[in-house]
Amino acid sequence: MSGGTGTPKLLQGLLSLVSETDLSIICNTADDYYFYGLYISPDIDSVLYSLSGLLDEEKWWGIKDDTFNCLDMLKKYGYDTWFQLGDRDLALHIHRTRLLKDGLLLSDVINNISLCLNIKARVLPMTDQKVTTMILTDKGKLNFQEFWVRENANVKVLSIEFEGVKTAEPSRGVIDLITESDVVIIGPSNPITSIGPILEVKGIEKALKMSQSLKIAISPIIGEQPLSGPAGQLMKTQNLEVSPYSIAKIYSNFLDVLFIHNTDTRFISQIEDLGISAFPTNIIMKNQYDKINLAQEILHLIEARRC
Ligand code: GDP
Ligand code: FO1
Secondary structure, eight states, rough: OOOSSSHHHHHHHHHHHGGGOOOOEEEOOTTTEETTEEEEOHHHHHHHHHHHTOTTTTTTBBBBOOOHHHHHHHHOOOOOOSSOOHHHHHHHHEEEEEEETTTOOHHHHHHHHHHHHTSSEEEEEEEESSEEEEEEEEEEEEEEEEIIIISOSSOEEEEEEEEGGGOOOOOHHHHHHHOSSSSSESSSSOOTTTHHHHSSSHHHHHHHHHOOOOOEOSSSSEETTTTTSSSHHHHTTTTSSSSSSHHHHHHHTTOEEEEEEOOOOOOOHHHHHHTEEEEOOOOOOOHHHHHHHHHHHHHHHHHHHHO
């Protein structure tokens, strides 16, 4: 299960060790947004670009070495350009928006893009219906992109809501995937705005709880802070302490194992009191070596649990 930064890093490590066809990724779509009339799906795109080797790995969104000529021209015509769509990235947005207008489901659009980009892993949106993260702030109600990109998270967050989630059905195959997979990995992603919406889609958390699969998460929190993004700020607004223990608590309904950073062993006993095994190792993925190492540790643990 994936957001758009932490989990795609891990995916790159896993891809070096397992067959791409053995991987299925359920992506958050609550960050999705219309800009210039184009349908933007940031977490899905980071996963697709990551799997196809196109991703800009400095920003963790968009295409590497992309240019922004179209945006520069749009600026001359008076358009807002706070949301940066690169020239090559625009092609995906034009294509997706057109297919959606033709009546295809988001899942079908992703399958089409995967085929075009020669992606062999299965990439699924959490739902084909519209779910939108809305953040109530001192500057009004903002969707995730307005909060994170336009306002740079420089607002006081009052509450968070996933509009549409109560009636959203999981996309085709999501529940079967959770119940039939050997292992479900909750990647190191924002527990509030990336994994949170996925778990709230009808039946997903229940399926995780009922599934016989081994359920592993990797903490996106090291010590008392995330490595990037607004996870810490948003956890605090939910009155959650920012720690790997909190991550364990959020997933305690279904989780078997939590990977934590090797400097966070002080949290082990608290985590294990929740009935979750804590596994300390290096979970900071700065380069391909770190990504492969973490993926290897996860695969070793899976192997050990099988015996
Ligand atoms: P977003 O959709 O762009 O917000 O990305 P995600 O939700 O997938 O990831 C954001 C989270 O990933 C943040 O909370 C980070 O702390 C975490 N993260 C980023 N890089 C790493 C890493 O190398 N290791 C771990 N453990 N977490 C990471
Ligand atoms: N993040 C930014 O911080 N600034 C941007 O201009 C920006 C553009 C953008 C375009 C396409 C895309 O798929 C993602 C983009 N992101 C940008 C990332 C995105 O805002 C967030 O990081 C995700 O929604 C969180 O997963």
